[in-house]
Amino acid sequence: MNSFTNEELQNLIQKASAGDKSSLETVLLSVRDLVFNLSLRMLGSFPDAEDATQDILLKVMTHLSSFKGESSFSTWVFRIAINHLKNYKKHMFAQFPLSFEFYGNDIQNAKTEEIPDLTQNVEQAILAEELKLSCTNVMLQCLDTESRCIFILGTMFKVDSRIAGDILGITPEAYRQRLSRIRKKMADFLTEYCGEYGKGKCHCTERINYAIQNHRIHPMQLYFHTAVPAQDILDVKEAMEEIDGLSQEFSFCKTYQSPESLKQFIKDFLNGTSFSIVGNSQKG
Numbered sequence: 001m002n003s004f005t006n007e008e009l010q011n012l013i014q015k016a017s018a019g020d021k022s023s024l025e026t027v028l029l030s031v032r033d034l035v036f037n038l039s040l041r042m043l044g045s046f047p048d049a050e051d052a053t054q055d056i057l058l059k060v061m062t063h064l065s066s067f068k069g070e071s072s073f074s075t076w077v078f079r080i081a082i083n084h085l086k087n088y089k090k091h092m093f094a095q096f097p098l099s100f101e102f103y104g105n106d107i108q109n110a111k112t113e114e115i116p117d118l119t120q121n122v123e124q125a126i127l128a129e130e131l132k133l134s135c136t137n138v139m140l141q142c143l144d145t146e147s148r149c150i151f152i153l154g155t156m157f158k159v160d161s162r163i164a165g166d167i168l169g170i171t172p173e174a175y176r177q178r179l180s181r182i183r184k185k186m187a188d189f190l191t192e193y194c195g196e197y198g199k200g201k202c203h204c205t206e207r208i209n210y211a212i213q214n215h216r217i218h219p220m221q222l223y224f225h226t227a228v229p230a231q232d233i234l235d236v237k238e239a240m241e242e243i244d245g246l247s248q249e250f251s252f253c254k255t256y257q258s259p260e261s262l263k264q265f266i267k268d269f270l271n272g273t274s275f276s277i278v279g280n281s282q283k284g
Contacts, residue, residue: 036258
């Protein structure tokens with residue numbers, strides 16, 4: 001999030017709730033990276049994350065007047081986003097759910113050597129990095145929705161257990177225990193199967209053409225490779241207690257700047273006729 005003081009942020013939110021378009025744009029832009037990264041990890045793909053982020057930003061906008069400052073604004077946004085994403089059914093993996101058993105079997109038994117070169121002259125190293133980042137992101141889809149929320153909040157955003165528990169409606173102790181179990185499950189899978197992060201037989205360089213054939217990566221659309229890394233986007237991460245010794249196992253959980261198209265979406269919406277309808281309903 002942008003580095004506003006609490007007073008500055010409260011002032012912006014009050015103006016935005018009263019219909020000030022410039023303040024509303026600033027507020028929405030300040031949380032778009034946070035919402036996009038949460039959506040990306042929850043849903044597994046950049047296009048689905050972008051669509052869900054648009055929906056969530058509209059919810060933030062239409063419910064802004066209900067924010068009373070009883071929690072931090074980022075916590076409030078997280079709660080809206082997670083409630084939306086838990087029930088989001090339009091993404092690819094809602095139609096084709098994954099499991100660790102399926103993923104492990106795919107790694108063990110895929111006939112990667114029988115596939116022709118599909119790289120379209122894109123460098124192997126670039127495609128291997130794209131596959132590595134894509135694979136670890138997709139691996140999150142093997143977790144059930146609640147476990148995925150816990151893992152993402154604790155491992156990627158490093159949210160303090162008191163705040164994460166409040167967002168998810170569980171006690172801090174329950175959150176810490178579940179996070180530790182989930183991280184161990186993820187670490188065990190990586191250790192068993194992944195040759196990049198663990199001791200497994202799976203190496204990205206050997207599975208590039210298999211991944212292209214199965215539409216897991218696309219040489220002409222390298223989402224992870226071309227995405228711009230984001231600065232730290234949440235200010236509660238320094239409060240995170242050390243829950244277990246697995247922190248370094250998940251260095252792949254990078255954050256990215258949201259696509260410029262989301263910034264344009266916000267601007268176009270605020271300048272369109274839909275904004276006046278939503279704004280009027282919010283005032284009423």
